[in-house]
Amino acid sequence: MTRTPCCEKMGLKKGPWTPEEDQILISYIQRHGHGNWRALPKQAGLLRCGKSCRLRWINYLRPDIKRGKFSKEEEETILKLHQILGNRWSAIAARLPGRTDNEIKNFWHTHLKKRPETCRVRHVSASYSCTQASSSKGVLVPPMPQSVESSSATNFGLTGKVLMSTANEGLPPRRYVATVDSGFHHGAHSYDASGETLGGHRANKISEEMEFWYDLFMKAGQPPQGHGNLGQIA
DNA sequence: AATTTAGGCAACCGCCTGATG
DNA sequence: GCATCAGGCGGTTGCCTAAAT
Incomplete structure (x- = not known):
């Protein structure tokens, strides 16, 4: 499908924003809100695309943006959430008030990624090797066949299995279903193991996912001693 | 002091999904 | 059901600045 690019090249400015442009944008949004981003620059008199x-x-x-260095607590939160969610920056940002997904992403790439412990986990256990190719995609490529613990589940005292279907042989598992009976919570929940399988509009789904784990954790007060069952679905 | 290198971050790009006609 | 629009996301690029040589 062919689409008109968001930014028509004709006359639209790119690159760093000037203080004047910032001021125009701020005062426009304060007065009118941002109902339609595409129409906004024209109405505000900015030579920029809506995006x-x-x-x-x-x-x-x-x-409400919080600027400046990340606190120790924020760092730890990012590390923990990244273990659970992988590169779902918007979902991680949802747990850090005042921080943006872009800021968190940059912080991750410039600070946290270099730490050896961050190259150990994503959604699956340390028994998986972290290759350059896979880690750059935010996905770990598992050996075959599989019966492993989920690191995110393990963080909450849960264990489970990843069941590989033959159709996916040699490929990373793309989706999991976790069934939980921890004494605090009982139910099933599914989530994607790969950042590629969900396109845009991920935040809500991921937020729900995160709410689930987070609530489970908070209800327990400490990692619940239950059992999980992680099984891949096609 | 001048030049090179590396790190940090703002901004862009391409793609995806849901909404709408 | 299909085409298109608009908003949103993660990956990547490229500029700016500080540190090193």
Whole structure:
């Protein structure tokens, strides 16, 4: 399908924003909100595409943005959530008020990624090797066949199995279903193991996913001693 | 002091999904 | 059901600055 690019090249500015442009965008949004990002720059008198305006507002100009160094607590939160969610930056950002997905992503790539312990886990256990190719995709490539613990589940005192289907032989598991009976919570939940399988609009789904694990953890107060069963579904 | 290198971060790009006509 | 639009996401790029030589 062919689409008109968001930013028509004709006359639209790219690159760093000037303080004047920032001011125009801020005052426009304060007065009118941002109902339609595509129409906004025209109405505000900015020579930018809507996407650029949105990004600038979300990542930099929003009044509730917290700037400056990440605290130790924030670092740890990012590390923990990244173990559970992988590169779902928007989902991680949802747990860190005032921080943007872009900021967290940058922080991860410039600080946390270098730490040896972060190359150990994603959604599956340390028994998986972390290759350069797989880690850059936010996915671990498992050996075959599998019966492993989920690191995220293990963090909550859960264990389970990853059942590989023959159709996916040699490929990383793409989706899991976790059934949980911890004494605090009983139910089933599914999540994607690969950042590639979910396109845009991931935040809500992932947030729900995160809520599930987070609530489970919080209800327990400490890692619950239950059993899980992680089985891949096609 | 001048030049090179590396790190950090803002911004862009391409793709995906849900909504709408 | 199909085509298109708009918003949103993660990956990547490239500029700027500080540190090293």
